[in-house]
Amino acid sequence: MTPPRKQPARRGAVLRRGIVAGTVPIAVTALLAAADPAGAGTTGAAGAGDPYFPLAGNGGYHVSHYDLTLRYDPGSRHLDGTAVLAARATQRLTGFDLDLKGLKVTGVTVDHAKAAFRRDGQELVVTPRTALRAGRPFRVTVTYGGTPGPVTDPDGSLDGWIPTDDGAFVAGEPQGAMTWFPANNHPRDKSSYDFTITVPRGHTAVANGLYLGSRTAHGRTTFRWRQREPMAAYLATATVGKFKVEQYTTRDGLKVYNAVDPRETNAAAPVLKKLPSVLEWESRLFGPYPFRAAGAVVDHARDVGYALETQSRPLYDSAPDLGTLVHESAHQWFGDSVSLTRWKDIWLNEGFATYAEWLYAEQHGGQSAQKEFDALYARPAGDELWAFPAGDPGSGRNIFATPVYARGAMTLHELRRAVGDPAFFRILRAWASGHRDGHGTTAQFTALAKRISGRDLDGLFHTWLFTKGKPSTP
Numbered sequence: 001m002t003p004p005r006k007q008p009a010r011r012g013a014v015l016r017r018g019i020v021a022g023t024v025p026i027a028v029t030a031l032l033a034a035a036d037p038a039g040a041g042t043t044g045a046a047g048a049g050d051p052y053f054p055l056a057g058n059g060g061y062h063v064s065h066y067d068l069t070l071r072y073d074p075g076s077r078h079l080d081g082t083a084v085l086a087a088r089a090t091q092r093l094t095g096f097d098l099d100l101k102g103l104k105v106t107g108v109t110v111d112h113a114k115a116a117f118r119r120d121g122q123e124l125v126v127t128p129r130t131a132l133r134a135g136r137p138f139r140v141t142v143t144y145g146g147t148p149g150p151v152t153d154p155d156g157s158l159d160g161w162i163p164t165d166d167g168a169f170v171a172g173e174p175q176g177a178m179t180w181f182p183a184n185n186h187p188r189d190k191s192s193y194d195f196t197i198t199v200p201r202g203h204t205a206v207a208n209g210l211y212l213g214s215r216t217a218h219g220r221t222t223f224r225w226r227q228r229e230p231m232a233a234y235l236a237t238a239t240v241g242k243f244k245v246e247q248y249t250t251r252d253g254l255k256v257y258n259a260v261d262p263r264e265t266n267a268a269a270p271v272l273k274k275l276p277s278v279l280e281w282e283s284r285l286f287g288p289y290p291f292r293a294a295g296a297v298v299d300h301a302r303d304v305g306y307a308l309e310t311q312s313r314p315l316y317d318s319a320p321d322l323g324t325l326v327h328e329s330a331h332q333w334f335g336d337s338v339s340l341t342r343w344k345d346i347w348l349n350e351g352f353a354t355y356a357e358w359l360y361a362e363q364h365g366g367q368s369a370q371k372e373f374d375a376l377y378a379r380p381a382g383d384e385l386w387a388f389p390a391g392d393p394g395s396g397r398n399i400f401a402t403p404v405y406a407r408g409a410m411t412l413h414e415l416r417r418a419v420g421d422p423a424f425f426r427i428l429r430a431w432a433s434g435h436r437d438g439h440g441t442t443a444q445f446t447a448l449a450k451r452i453s454g455r456d457l458d459g460l461f462h463t464w465l466f467t468k469g470k471p472s473t474p
Helices: 026-034 262-272 275-286 322-330 347-363 369-377 402-419 421-434 442-453 458-466
Strands: 061-073 078-089 096-099 104-110 116-120 123-127 137-146 150-152 158-164 167-171 190-200 204-206 210-217 220-232 239-241 244-249 255-260 293-298 338-340 438-440
Touching (some): 104 123, 190 204, 204 255, 210 255, 255 262, 255 275, 262 293, 338 347, 402 421, 442 458
Parallel strands (some): 255 293
Antiparallel strands (some): 061 078, 116 123, 167 239, 204 239, 210 220, 244 255
């Protein structure tokens, strides 16, 4: 994600904010079990155990697939939804929570039987008619509706369902998925998705993954999308607007779908034209592109103030520059395919995507990564860059602040200088391939870097990721 524009800007584009139902993967089971360490309760935990967002996500189950059917009227801003979740219990459950904020729930069933439910803040508390045994697959259906709106994040920015003058800009990092569908809303829980979205004729509804087609009847058009590869809820979108649509297939076989607000077309076209070459370049550096589809949604929503790496199809609030395109595209590897287990490790997303910008500039006639590093290191000790260590932002308020992006990228540059280019790029490719469709932690990345390089890197990572203030030497 590109950082909210109220964050101090940098030169050019350096700082950016930017499964089918079945058996629960062992890694996912372990992660979700960690959210309920006692393991003895029969009610799933109300949160996934993340200290930055204590109520985000839920314990006791894993959602393997979401089937979302939505109907949105931009004029009245009313949303009707039916969400069908295919899940599996990771413990015995007499009740469980879903994250859902601000919309009225009209019914809940578990395995087609009516279930009791109540609201508790952002939690939808569900009590099935009979207890669910550990390991049992089950299906939850929630019908709901109302006027969705965004949530305000700890840093003051908005995310979630953000109304626009012709639809909605739907960007969910870090909390906003719960503003438009009931979810296990933490990156620990990744799922496949189907979307069926109906909007007034003349509008377009864009979601993740492959475009499956549309049909128009009685003045409304229904769009269908499918995201097969596992995706964290915050990366889902259902953006609506009056868009100019472009579709093509790259020479590598990727299905590209671009939707651009006509007010942004002229500015966006030269940058979007470079998308195939950017993805080819990143594939050479990081390994094969991790999804079947690609593209972009360029909206006219400049008050939003950021872009987001919505999976397979990044979302831009206005025409992006090339650096932003490179950044959000790099997130498809670092952040989307390889996801976080806790928000504290956000540098694994943003530091990597920022360093991709540096590498792109370096290899395409721009400033070298070393000069980017030097310019940043020249900042005085009191600069915001050194306000906190990239590997320990301290709170949700800081996860999209300057140190996560810039000092995160500087950490990678120091690693590159320490181990040399051959080992450095082997590390990046091994990280992306070894954790594809899964999760990674800072400890796992540092262990991988040490193993591949054969170097003792503890001091380097301690200094650049976890030491407060400006490091004494570059």
